[in-house]
Amino acid sequence: xxxxxxxxxxxxxxxxxxxxxxxxxxxxxxxxxxxxxxxxxxxxxxxxxxxxxxxxxxxxxxxxxxxxxxxxxxxxxxxxxxxxxxxxxxxxxxxxxxxxxxxxxxxxxxxxxxxxxxxxxxxxxxxxxxxxxxxxxxxxxxxxxxxxxxxxxxxxxxxxxxxxxxxxxxxxxxxxxxxxxxxxxxxxxxxxxxxxxxxxxxxxxxxxxxxxxxxxxxxxxxxxxxxxxxxxxxxxxxxxxxxxxxxxxxxxxxxxxxxxxxxxxxx
DNA sequence: CGTCCACGTCTAC
DNA sequence: TAGACCTGGACGG
Numbered sequence: 001x002x003x004x005x006x007x008x009x010x011x012x013x014x015x016x017x018x019x020x021x022x023x024x025x026x027x028x029x030x031x032x033x034x035x036x037x038x039x040x041x042x043x044x045x046x047x048x049x050x051x052x053x054x055x056x057x058x059x060x061x062x063x064x065x066x067x068x069x070x071x072x073x074x075x076x077x078x079x080x081x082x083x084x085x086x087x088x089x090x091x092x093x094x095x096x097x098x099x100x101x102x103x104x105x106x107x108x109x110x111x112x113x114x115x116x117x118x119x120x121x122x123x124x125x126x127x128x129x130x131x132x133x134x135x136x137x138x139x140x141x142x143x144x145x146x147x148x149x150x151x152x153x154x155x156x157x158x159x160x161x162x163x164x165x166x167x168x169x170x171x172x173x174x175x176x177x178x179x180x181x182x183x184x185x186x187x188x189x190x191x192x193x194x195x196x197x198x199x200x201x202x203x204x205x206x207x208x209x210x211x212x213x214x215x216x217x218x219x220x221x222x223x224x225x226x227x228x229x230x231x232x233x234x235x236x237x238x239x240x241x242x243x244x245x246x247x248x249x250x251x252x253x254x255x256x257x258x259x260x261x262x263x264x265x266x267x
Numbered sequence: 268c269g270t271c272c273a274c275g276t277c278t279a280c
Numbered sequence: 281t282a283g284a285c286c287t288g289g290a291c292g293g
Binding site for chain 2: 002003005006057077078079080081115117118119163165172173174175216217233240252253
């Protein structure tokens with residue numbers, strides 16, 4: 001579920017709920033199969049502070065010892081259904097909470113994830129197999145494409161490459177549909193040709209930024225920290241779930257305008 | 268009841 | 281390029 005906009009919103013929500021708060025431990029649910037050793041938090045007796053950042057569909061949470069200089073970084077991805085929720089006590093732990101940050105005041109930040117596709121691990125930096133953030137690192141994002149566009153993988157249709165997190169970190173199924181639709185680009189145009197279209201690249205920044213602005217998609221049970229949404233995601237979407245669709249080579253459904261139907265049949 | 272579908276990766280023939 | 285990993289909501293009989 002969460003794409004660039006939702007991951008960004010979630011890290012902001014995480015920070016708003018944890019700023020200046022002291023944490024004592026991190027736990028996982030018994031059902032979770034993630035093997036990461038969560039005892040490796042800073043060892044301060046006074047606990048640690050936390051701060052989240054996002055880059056595309058990936059987030060990191062930095063844990064800093066309250067008095068020491070100890071620091072550790074946890075990388076968190078959200079799969080299809082992960083989101084953060086804060087509760088005031090253990091007895092209020094939501095169903096499907098799988099990663100829990102326990103504060104000294106008894107409150108808990110929970111990674112709620114019905115499908116359990118979310119993952120976490122200790123890291124020293126952002127994943128190397130993911131590119132720059134198209135919204136918050138736009139120039140690096142463009143540079144990364146230009147430097148790699150000679151590669152064979154750029155012969156693939158743009159609709160397939162748009163889902164490749166090495167080049168389009170944060171773009172998922174609804175964003176690719178909206179970007180291609182607004183760019184007026186045939187989804188089966190070879191990627192190296194399509195990215196010559198400056199409009200397409202500009203939309204890789206504009207479209208997720210808009211999704212962010214309206215408060216992101218409908219994550220079940222997750223409330224946008226910016227309060228009442230002026231527009232729902234359903235109203236905002238122009239293509240995804242509304243126009244034509246077919247299954248792409250990776251098994252995902254691609255949404256596109258009917259004017260590309262014929263060309264799609266020929267491929 | 269059953270079958271299909273979902274805003275995402277992973278790894279194994 | 282299948283499947284595997286998961287739960288639950290929508291919808292059909």
